[in-house]
Amino acid sequence: MVEELVAAGAAVVSAGVLYALAAARVVKQYERGVVFRLGRLRDSVRGPGFTMVIPAVDRLRKVNMQIVTMPVPAQEGITRDNVTVRVDAVVYFKVVDAASAVVEVEDYRFAVSQMAQTSLRSIIGKSDLDDLLSNREKLNQGLELMIDSPAVGWGVQIDRVEIKDVSLPETMKRSMARQAEADRERRARVINADAELQASKKLAEAAHEMSDEPSALQLRLLQTVVAVAAEKNSTLVLPFPVELLRFLERATPRAQQQSPAQEQPSAQQQPSVQEPSPSQDQQQSPAQRPSQPQEPSQLEPRLQPHPQPAPEPELQPQPKAEPQ
Numbered sequence: 434m435v436e437e438l439v440a441a442g443a444a445v446v447s448a449g450v451l452y453a454l455a456a457a458r459v460v461k462q463y464e465r466g467v468v469f470r471l472g473r474l475r476d477s478v479r480g481p482g483f484t485m486v487i488p489a490v491d492r493l494r495k496v497n498m499q500i501v502t503m504p505v506p507a508q509e510g511i512t513r514d515n516v517t518v519r520v521d522a523v524v525y526f527k528v529v530d531a532a533s534a535v536v537e538v539e540d541y542r543f544a545v546s547q548m549a550q551t552s553l554r555s556i557i558g559k560s561d562l563d564d565l566l567s568n569r570e571k572l573n574q575g576l577e578l579m580i581d582s583p584a585v586g587w588g589v590q591i592d593r594v595e596i597k598d599v600s601l602p603e604t605m606k607r608s609m610a611r612q613a614e615a616d617r618e619r620r621a622r623v624i625n626a627d628a629e630l631q632a633s634k635k636l637a638e639a640a641h642e643m644s645d646e647p648s649a650l651q652l653r654l655l656q657t658v659v660a661v662a663a664e665k666n667s668t669l670v671l672p673f674p675v676e677l678l679r680f681l682e683r684a685t686p687r688a689q690q691q692s693p694a695q696e697q698p699s700a701q702q703q704p705s706v707q708e709p710s711p712s713q714d715q716q717q718s719p720a721q722r723p724s725q726p727q728e729p730s731q732l733e734p735r736l737q738p739h740p741q742p743a744p745e746p747e748l749q750p751q752p753k754a755e756p757q
Contacts, residue, residue, distance in 0.1 A: 455488035464495045465531040478531055496531035500592055501542065505549045507600070510557030518565060519600035520557055524549045524580065525592040533588030541587050545580070549594070552579035565599050572596060 459482070460466045466479030469492045479493065486493050507521035526545055528534045534541045556576050557565070564572060573594050581591040601609070643649040 452488065453485075456485045458484045458486055458493050460484060460495060463499050464497055467494045467496060467531050467535050468492070469494070474532060474536060494535055496528055496534055498528055498531070500525055500527045503542070503546055503549070504597075505546070505553055507598075508550060508553045508557065510554050512557060512560060512562050512565065514561050516562045516605060517602060518557060518562065520553060520565065520596060521598055522549065522553055522576070522594060522596045524594050526584065526589055527592060528588055529590045530588030533586070538587045541589050544587060545584060545589060545591075548580050548583060549576075552576055553596075555579065562601075565596070569596050 458466065458479075460479055462481045464481065466484060468475040468477070468479060468486060470487070470490055475491075484493075503524045503526070505522040505524060507519050509517065509519045511517055524545065528541065538544050553576060556572055556579070560572060573596060576596070577591055577594040580594060584591055643653065
């Protein structure tokens with residue numbers, strides 16, 4: 434009798450242990466448990482920790498309450514200004530109502546993914562290319578509202594939506610590159626012109642100050658020479674003073690006016706040319722002329738083997754000049 438009681442007690446204990454093992458459930462901190470009893474939703478949602486369900490009667494379904502990061506596949510579309518682009522994004526969402534996420538939608542992850550793709554294509558068609566490239570914050574907010582509106586009834590809250598990348602055709606990239614280059618060149622020219630305007634104003638002020646003190650110009654010239662010589666160049670170019678050029682320009686017309694005036698009196702003061710009178714040598718007769726000794730080279734011919742000596746020229750008497 435005692436043995437039967439012991440065996441019955443052991444059987445009851447074993448059955449209780451097996452029931453406890455079958456009914457015991459553990460819900461993690463980031464999860465919530467939704468219980469269906471005979472297919473009907475229980476009002477209470479099981480929180481994190483240890484919980485019990487009726488085996489073969491209750492079915493516990495756990496729902497993750499963490500923020501889910503879901504990438505949205507790249508979507509091709511045509512913008513409002515007729516440019517073909519390819520845009521991809523990422524969606525951050527979480528479940529705020531575990532019962533609605535299980536009951537209202539079959540698979541809330543797939544539903545959010547499809548809604549995000551549809552909304553992204555709609556945003557592409559309503560926006561310009563410049564908005565997609567520069568005004569992404571506004572587009573992100575609009576995309577978040579479009580996805581969040583139906584997701585509220587699913588017990589899902591859209592935390593954030595971000596557009597990751599906008600892919601453009603190669604021709605459009607080259608066109609934008611040329612546009613950016615032209616814009617930068619325009620700004621560079623404007624900045625350079627502004628700098629030249631400011632420099633010209635400062636130079637005008639400096640010239641006005643130097644006009645009062647001529648020595649300041651010479652000091653500035655010497656400073657320029659020192660600055661150029663510090664670079665150790667082989668060629669040194671010195672500026673020519675403008676004042677000297679002006680002096681030369683003023684002096685040149687005066688010299689041209691004086692030269693004709695000097696030529697006229699000189700032409701009037703020229704003396705008359707007289708015929709030369711015969712010299713005393715011509716007036717003397719050949720007999721009265723003193724005989725001049727001749728050089729030996731003129732009296733005796735040199736002995737040369739090959740070339741014949743040239744004959745001596747005959748002395749022709751000069752006519753006697755008649756006395757005046």
